[in-house]
Amino acid sequence: MDQKTQRDPAMTDVARLAGVSHQTVSRVLNDHPNVREQTRLRVRAAIKELGYRPNRAARALVTGKTQLIGVVAQNSTLYGPASLLSAFEEAAGEAGFAVSIGRVKVLDRESIAAAVERHRDQRVAGLVVIAPNASAADALADVPAGLPLVTVDGDPERTTALVTVDQAAGAFEATTHLLETGHQTVWHVSGPQDWFDAAGRVQGWKRALDAVNAEVPPVVAADWSAAAGYKAGQMLARMPEVTAVFASNDHLALGVLRAMHERGRRVPHDVSVVGFDDVPEAAYFIPPLTTVRPDFAAVARETLGLLLEQVTAGESTTSRRTIAPVLVRRESVAFPS
Amino acid sequence: MDQKTQRDPAMTDVARLAGVSHQTVSRVLNDHPNVREQTRLRVRAAIKELGYRPNRAARALVTGKTQLIGVVAQNSTLYGPASLLSAFEEAAGEAGFAVSIGRVKVLDRESIAAAVERHRDQRVAGLVVIAPNASAADALADVPAGLPLVTVDGDPERTTALVTVDQAAGAFEATTHLLETGHQTVWHVSGPQDWFDAAGRVQGWKRALDAVNAEVPPVVAADWSAAAGYKAGQMLARMPEVTAVFASNDHLALGVLRAMHERGRRVPHDVSVVGFDDVPEAAYFIPPLTTVRPDFAAVARETLGLLLEQVTAGESTTSRRTIAPVLVRRESVAFPS
């Protein structure tokens, strides 16, 4: 062993090699203006030569700020949240922030509070909470006011910074598409009632029906799973007057598709179906599913933007951004026979 | 404002309130033995009263260690990686570690090296790399020897700590199941050839055929997408001698299912299909898919265990763990007609 366990180089080591003080090294690192170009180069060279890497802990200690963003999300493999997270990490990485995630099994107030606490322990610079239902949104009351916070898919009624997909607009478009294709009315298989996403989709669906004075059938309540969609589909398949179904997500739609198939009701010939999310496999359902595609990458970008705004400004805002989804037409919709 | 921006309480504040020295507070926090029970309680009370929360940056600065684990994974929403990550975070959280993720768009050496660098900047205590293909595995050569590292789904040939699902065993079981059902042979739609998972599944499939001296048809190469499965399925559907297909994952199987359907070949009556992964929707495909289910939670637990072993021991190991998947029988397999 050359040295004592070969401690990695610190700022003073760089300073010594470059023949300057550690403070000058710090200035170079932080792009302070008052450094001679020549000095700057010398320091840069020394940094490179030593393979110096600033110690974030030391910096965090003195500045009181970290370069960490915490994300609280449900412990789920749902397509929406997963892609969102994925896109968010990418955006954050580009902005020089690391992302620490605190998954939570159930979206109740207690679990979320615990996850938030864990992140506060880490002294995160800001927090993103994916709070798609009421109990999750409630938990946000516990987040201290000073901490920059952005909610995703949260309560539209609440006054926190919020980024969401415009659920209602997407549902409206989907429903209108079915109506314009010639259906008298459209049935709706909804996600869990306490999810804002589901509620927004119900709203948009209703608005579209109202707009043309179509009859509004009762909402078929379900959760987000294919199993629930299948169950709902079994019921709908038995009702001959059902010719068009708008499912609150693609997995529900998949279940509906299978129930229709088993019952001998052909899609789209006898029944048209539209989903929501555009999961990658949707194009390979039987038949390929017409669905609504939210732009998760855009949501992620907006979220990060809003958060960094707060982080740099040092105060909370209540701005909100809404991302409009688009309808993707495939082969699960047709003129009723 | 009461104080100057109300700095949060530090160890000395707790010490003052409890009437002890900050060092004693430190001892209480770290469960050192030599503290009187009474003192311990007094300190605990003071901590609670002030809402004191230890500053991790300060601790990291002096100990040189963080409570952070870095995970490098592909920027994907594939079901397998997503559930793995999810399970891993949960396990790590319980062990008191935070998880910082560095997603990577493509699994080439450069991107992975960059992600590893970002994590080293953070001074992570250990690193988990999901390195399912050759180029990713190559990148691991750049990881410095001192850093605890566990590879998931990595190269079975390489000598790093590794946790994998026993792909070959799963594929063997799936193929054998088809053979035992009465099929002469089994065709295979494979994932990308440079993925170890795909390669392992090919191997297991081949072994099962060899074991009963069945003819080994050519491998149909694809990627992991439903689109590729569909394409492969279109070809297979045209060949009357194909009565059984083992697809390398569920999405491929979905594509195959749809191609068969379009071509009028009934599953399972005319053709049997088996997938791999058991995505949650697999039970609602048409027909419900027989598939192989890996236990991602177990992989996550083993991974964490192996990593923490290295972190506490302070040295790298080359142990490896293998998780056996199980066959889930549904309705996509039947006796050939």
Added chain:
DNA sequence: CCGAGAGGTGTGATCGCTAACATCATCGGT
């Protein structure tokens, strides 16, 4: 030719914690 201002650089204190050592009772054994 002098003094003000600005640019470039160095010095020390400090952030909140842990490690190492110092101190001071208390206690059992001879």
Added chain:
DNA sequence: ACCGATGATGTTAGCGATCACACCTCTCGG
């Protein structure tokens, strides 16, 4: 009654960065 071990606590010195400020060296207007 003395001594060394042991337990409980305090004191001091950093870890590696940033910040505030001091210091020097120019330039330039009056």
